[in-house]
Structures are given as C-alpha cells and as structure tokens.
Amino acid sequence: MAQKSSQEMYVAPVEEPRSRRPPISEVGLIKWLRDNLFGSWVDVILTVVTLVGAGFILYGMLDWILFQAQWEVVFLNQATLNTGNQFPKSEIWRIELVAFLVVFLSLLSVGVWGRIARGFAITLAIIGAIMVIVPWATTPVEEPVIYMYTEAGYLNRQVNFVADEGQEITFTIDPLTDASDYQISNISGYIENDNQQNNTSFDAFNNRTASVVTFLDVEPSEYDLNMAIEIWDADGALIQSSDYTQGTTEITVFTWEAPADGWFTYAIINNAEASGENGAAFVTIDNLEVFRSTSQGRELRLDKYGPQPELDCSGCATSLNRSDLRFQGKRTLAQWFSLQLAPYLLESRGFFFIAAIVGIIAYFIGQVAVKNSFNIVNDDLLDKTARFMLFVSGIAFVGYILIQISSWFIQQGDFEALQFFTLVAFVISLGIYAIIQFMKDDPKASSRAVTILWMLSIPIILSVVTGFESSAVPVSESLPAIPTGDLGGLFLTLLLSAVAIIASFPIGMALALGRQSDLPVVSLLSTLLIEVFRGVPLITLLFMGRLILPFFGFGLGDVDLVIRIIVVLTLFISAYLAEVIRGGLQVVPKGQIEAAYALGLNGFSTTTLIILPQALRAVIPAIMGQAVSLFKDTSLVYIVSLFEILGTMNQLLGDSQTGYIAFPREGYLYVGIVFFVFSYVMADISRRIERTGSGAIRRDTI
Amino acid sequence: MAEQEKEKIAHEISEDDIIECIELNKWFGDFHVLKDINMNVKEREVVVVIGPSGSGKSTLIRCMNRLEEHQEGQIIIDGIELSNDIGNISAIRREIGMVFQQFNLFPHLTVLQNVTLAQRYVRRRSRAEAEEKALGLLERVGIPDQAGKYPGQLSGGQQQRVAIARALAMDPKIMLFDEPTSALDPEMIKEVLDVMKELARSGMTMVVVTHEMGFAREVADRVIFMDSGRVVEIGTPEHFFEAPSHERTKLFLSQIL
Secondary structure, eight states: OOOOSSOSOOOOOSSOOOOOOOOGGGSHHHHHHHHHTSSSHHHHHHHHHHHHHHHHHHHHHHHHHHHTOOTHHHHTTHHHHHHOSSSOGGGHHHHHHHHHHHHHHHHHHHHHHOSSHHHHHHHHHHHHHHHHHHHHHOOOOOOOOEEEEEETTOOOEEEEEEEOTTOEEEEEEEEOOSGGGGOTTTOOEEEEOSSSSSOHHHHHHHHTOSGGGGGGGSOGGGOBOOEEEEEEOTTSOEEEEOOOOOSSSOOEEEEEEOSSSEEEEEEEEEOSSSOOOBOEEEEEEESOOOOOOSHHHHHHHHHHHOSOOOOOSSSOOSSSSOTTEEEESOOOHHHIIIIIIHHHHHHHHHHHHHHHHHHHHHHHHHHHHHTTTTOOOSOHHHHHHHHHHHHHHHHHHHHHHHHHHHHHHHOOSOOHHHHHHHHHHHHHHHHHHHHHHHTSSOHHHHHHHHHHHHHHHHHHHHHHHHOBOOTTSGGGTTSBOOOGGGOEHHHHHHHHHHHHHHHHHHHHHHHHHHHHOSSHHHHHHHHHHHHHHHHSOHHHHHHIIIIIGGGGOTTGGGSOHHHHHHHHHHHHHHHHHHHHHHHHHHHSOHHHHHHHHHTTOOHHHIIIIIIHHHHHHHTHHHHHHHHHHHHHHGGGGGGGTOEEHHHHHHHHHHOTTTTOTTOHHHHHHHHHHHHHHHHHHHHHHHHHHHTSTTHHHHHHHO | OHHHHHHHHHHHHHHTEEEEEEEEEEEETTEEEEEEEEEEEETTOEEEEEOSTTSSHHHHHHHHTTSSOOSEEEEEETTEEOSSOHHHHHHHHHHEEEEOTTOOOOTTSOHHHHHHHHHHHTSOOOHHHHHHHHHHHHHHTTOGGGTTSOGGGSOHHHHHHHHHHHHHTTOOSEEEEESTTTTSOHHHHHHHHHHHHHHHHTTOEEEEEOSOHHHHHHHOSEEEEEETTEEEEEEOHHHHHHSOOSHHHHHHHHHHO
C-alpha cells in the first residue's frame, strides 16, 4: 500500500520490516577504499602522491638491499652480535641455552594465555619455510671478482691471502683504455677504494673530473704498463710470477694453483729494468675469499693456516680483508640469494629449528594445561606436596638472602657454594610447586604457575650466563665464571632492558602512590626522587653510576658495573613510569574509591584492588611507550664501556683488521631492524593486553 | 529519677534507634551544609529523605558512613559513635551498605567479582562461599545470568541492581540509597524500585534519598523533608503528602506533584 509522504496519523504494521543487507557499495573493500583513500579530490591526490613517494623510497631501498649491499658483516658475525665481542666463543652454548629457555617460557605463556597463537604460528611457519626452501633452491654462484686499481709507476701492491690446496686463482691485468672501463655500471665486484666512506673515487671515475683519471688521456697505443703478478709463500720466497705486460692494451691473464693450504702473498710489480710509465689498469682477481668473520674467523684462520706473514713495505695491505675492498656495482638476484641470503639462513637455521621445536612443545604443554587435560583435580597428596614445596622454597629464599647479606658483611670466606645450594633448593622446590599448580584443574592456577616460572627463569639465566667462580660449586667446571663486563651484544641489550623494565614497575608504582600520599615526608621524598631522575639526562646518570658512585663509599665501587648500570636504568625509567602511573591514578573516578570505602575495604585494599588495576589499565600504552623507550636507551651504555648490540656493531665496524669498516650502512641498518622488531613486538603485546579482560568490551560500549 | 530517665533514653536508643544524629553540623569550607540536624532511624524502618537540590540530603546520608566528615554533633550508628577512630569507621562501614546514583561498579571486574570482592577481602569468606552468596543475591535482584559480564555490558538498571546486590552481599544492617534511580532511563527505574520495595518488605533498615514520590508514599515509614541544610519536617507519608504543616513543604509539594 503506497503511503502519502505527509500524513497526520500513522500506525506501523504489526510485523516489523525485515532486516536487509546494506547496498554492495557500502560494505567491504570498495567502501573502505572510497572512505579512506578516494573520498574527495584532496584524498585522491594525497593517496596518489603518497603511494608514488613511498614507491620511490621502497624501490631505492630494495635496490640497495638486494643488489648493492654487502651483508657479510651481519651474517658472518651473528655470534658476536648476539653475545658481544668479549664473550668467550666456547661458552656461547650458554646463551643459546638461555634463548631456548626464554622461547620455551614464551610459547608456554602463549599456550596458556592463548589469543596470539595463530598469527605467531603463521609467522614461524613462513620463516621456517624460507629457511628450508631458499638454501635448497638456490644455485651456488661464485663470489664476484676483486678489482685493484693500479697505475704505471705506482707503488707496488702486496696483499696477503689464504688459499687451500688446489684452489685456482686467476689474475687478470685489464688496461683501462677508455672512460667506460671505469664506470660502476660496467664493473661489479670488490673494488679497492682508498676513500672508505664514500664513493668519491668512483664518482671521479664516472665523472672524469678528479686527478686520478688524468691517465685516461693517454692514448691506448702509447700504453706502457710493464706490470706483472708475483706469488710469494709465507716466508716471502717467490713461488711463481707472470710475464710482464708488453706495452700493449691487451688483457693479460695469469692463473695460479695453490700448492698447499696456507698463507700466500701476491704482489703487483713493475719491471725494474723497463719501468712502465704510461697507463692504468684494473688487476682483477677471481676466486679469492674476501671475508672471514671477526675474532672467531681470525681464530679459525690461525688454527688452519697459521700466523699471517709480515710484509716489508709501507702502505701495502696486510691481508685481503682490506678495509678498502668494497663491493660496488650491482648483483644479480641469483648472486643475492646465493651469496647473501642463503649463507645467513644456513648460519641461523639450526638454532631456529631447535627453537621452533622447543616452542611448539611448550605451546602444546600450555594448551593441554589450560584445557585441564592433566586431570589432577583434588589429589590431596599433591596438594600437600605443593604446600610443602612452597614452604621449602620460602626457607631457601630467606636463607639465600641471609647468606647474601652476611657475605657482604664478612667479606672473606667462600659463600658461593652455600649460595648455590640454597638457590638450587629454591629453584627446584618452587619449580615443583609451579608444576603442580600448572597441572591443576584451573586455568588461573596454570596462568599463575607460568608467572612463577618466568620469575624463576631470572636466577637460572643469570647463573647459567655468569657461571661460578668457586670450585666448591659442583657445576663450576662446566659453567666457569664469566665476568659480567664480558657480556655484550643483543643479550646485554635484552638483559638490561628486561631487568630494568620489570624492576621499575613496583618502584614506579610506589613512587606514584608516594607522591600522592597524605604524609608530607613520603610525598616530598617521592617528588624529589622523581624530579631528580627525570631532570638529569640518562647519559649523566650512567656516568654517575660508573664514575661517581664509587666515591660514595659503602663498597659501592665493588658492586659490579653491570648491576650499577641496571640500577641506574631502573631508577631512571621508574621516575618516568611514576608520572605515567600518577596520570592513571587521577583518571580513576572518586566514586570508585567511595564505593570501595562504603563496602568496608581499607585503604590498602582499595588501592591495590580498585585503584591500581584501573589506573594501570588506563595507561598501558604509555607504560609500554616508556618500556620501548628504555629498550632503545640501553644503547647509551656504550659510554660506560658496555657493548650492547649497537656498541658491538660499532666495534666490528671500527676494527681495521676485520675488513668491515666499509660497511657501516649494512651494519647499522641491521641493528635498526633488530631494535624495530623487538619494539614492535612489545607494542603489539601492549595492544593485545589492552584488549583483554574489561578492555575487551570497552571498544563495544563506547 | 534523672538516672532512670537517662537509662531509659539510653535503653530506647540501643533498642530502637539504629541511626541517631544529634545536633549535626557540617561545613564545606565556609559553606554551612548541614545545620543542627536531629534525626533518628529505627531498626527495620524505611526513611525517605526528600528535598530540593542542594538541600543537603546526599551529604547527610554520606555522613552516616563517613564518606563525608562532620564537624559538630554526633552520629551514632548501632551504638557506635562515628569519630576519627579508624576502627570505628571500618566497623560501621561493614554494617552499612550504600548504593550510589552513578552505581560506581568496578568496571575492571566482572559482575560476579564485583559482588564477591568485599566479601572475600572484608568478610574473609572463602571464594566458594562468596560466590554462592553472590549468585543467590543476583538471583534475588533478578539478573542471575549476567554474572560473567562486565558492568559496561549491562544496562543502567541492571548495573544498579548489581550495585544493590554488591552492598547486600556484606549482610549490612542498614542500607543507604543515594538517589538510586536518578541516572536511569524511565523504563529502568521500575526494575530498581521493585528490588528496593522487596528489600523494604524483607525488613531491611533503609535510608533512601530519592525524588520518587510514589516510592516514598508506598514504602516509607517516615519521610524527612530537608531544605537548605536543615530538617524542615518529619512525618509519616500520609501526614506528609496529605497534610504537610510547614509552608516550605507545601511549596515543594505543590511544585512537584
């Protein structure tokens, strides 16, 4: 029945109209695109400009990452970057053990708490597939050749290198007859470049402006190089030499086969009698290994080939790991896969797969626990055991603290064994308690047990990594002490930030509540602490931790530097955290406190049960922001001579022996990626926590 | 004789009056909010406090469980005088339940946790005992199936009923209602009032600040009318609504009825 558009009276029919789907242009991708990207002309222009800009940047980045960058500095130094330069290489298994422990606990937590399992599994599976497929499908490609620039009458070049028996090395003297010979677009390989940081000499080649290219004006017919290659053994005795070039522009090729494993030297020489005067050439060297990892690689090299021969000339290269050999030109994609990606994947593959298996097992244990499939609901004996174990762990903990305190006062005598045994008793008893709780028929008990296990992991990790000095400790042989000053790399970064973030949480809360306290002394003291630690730059605080604290006496100078720095970082972030949490406290409505009081809750219960949970939930993003910020700030500890991942990378790049000095871009980009990945994971976890519990409904209701 | 009289008064107070306000005065800064308030509430009695906005009704009942501090006079709850003694305050708060205009449910806890929290931490009941009690009360206020939800997922009326259940869970002797229906949509007011009526019938001592005259007329034993910080008139609902004595009361009633 058609209805008039204007009606004075209307009564709706009894039956409600049926719900329909919205028009197709109002849902899904089309709607999204129209709303978000092409809403108006301004939007269209912005979208197009942004996409084009992003495309250009991305293209440039990828072009460099795939075809020009030299990633050896990253993938040959994984052990160093993860554990630091000073960490004994024979003890790296300890760090790996710690990593597996952390992976186990993480995935156990994921199993118990659920939620992120799917995305996580997909990511892991993709990485795993890449790790298997890429090295398998990649066809091996030879290293690009090495180019050394030489001129007639120029200083002789002598370079040490290692070769295995039967290795064939081809030297080619290729006269540079016209400008295109110099150009990067025509040559691709490790090119000697005396200016290590920039492309200046190559730009000069390309542009033909600088003095180095004046030789180009020589007529090719007048070329008079008179150049030859000599190979010496480790004692400096001549093994073999090529013929001299005979004043021509022709290419001279010289192939040499190594008679045995060992060090050799090649020298580019001029004919002493008929010294060449005209022309320039690239000496290209094929099938020479350019890179070896740093200290570890050097040790391996020393083992296999013995010490490097001394060279008796100034300005000559001591080895082929010359700092000025730098990859220039462009790779093919095949070369990138074979020489850059595949070796990296092969290097880290074993670790990844063990970690993946550990993680999968942990995840399923967590899932089983949370679905109550262990089926030990009301076992009286187990309950009693659990309580007994909790009791034992309490005693052990108190004992440990007492021993620790008395060791400070008594100064002498060997307390380490005693400490070790109480610690073991503590870890084992609390561990058993946690496991029993974990298997209970209650997801919350499992969840609490996981928290306990995480807490237990801290003493375990520290003991495993730093080891034991005293021979009275039974495991001191397999876990010899490693001074904390030798810790470094990514491990130190994570250690510093994890401990500081966890420890700063209760301190920050205490300071925030203290600042709001009614007692003027408490509030004044909290305010003072907060303002002092917020008002001083972190670098200054770190210097104080290292240099000034020892002058305060109380044995502060004897306290381990790493611990002092952790304390400084903790106090620093606590001050910021306190202000963030105070902001949260002010968001909690007064009515909440009144309701709690009206129910008879006392001040302490009201604070811990009502105010803090709401205040903290309100400021989760800000708290996580502080955590991320501290994580990045740990890189500042290099100024107190601790070397976390950035410091370690700096050491690697700065060491003239390693040959990585020319690759800062690759090194720093890698460090940046590592920092980003961890920060992103932290931010993601924070977003997920926001969406749990009562936060899950906040989005729907507001 | 005088002794005897005193004893008699004391006897009367302890027997009948569960709340006694004597010469109560309160200031917010310089502002005199409550002026010489004398009132009492007997056990099992329902007293409704009405009056225009800003007359001090809410402040009065908030004084009764010390959410506001009074500066002069005495408040005696169940034989205990309210003073700065923290022990007294918490003893009194344990006996008094309060329901707020804005519900003030704890948004980070589920309905069940809201109702069990104080039982466990104040009354020290076991989890099972507290949950049993809570579920019983949720049943009583008519929302047994919402126990697992968060307050934000409930309607206003449901939230206020949870708030009532939360207060009842502490087994209070007295319930204070501070404008319990003022923040509710008209459709939801009734469900809350029904719960309150049921509570009154069960013999709970109640002090209710409200603008619901229908409720006052139907349920109240006595009505207290307040204006600008003083008690203007106290009487039974019949007296109050049909034959008010004071001019101010008449004016007030003529404006709202």
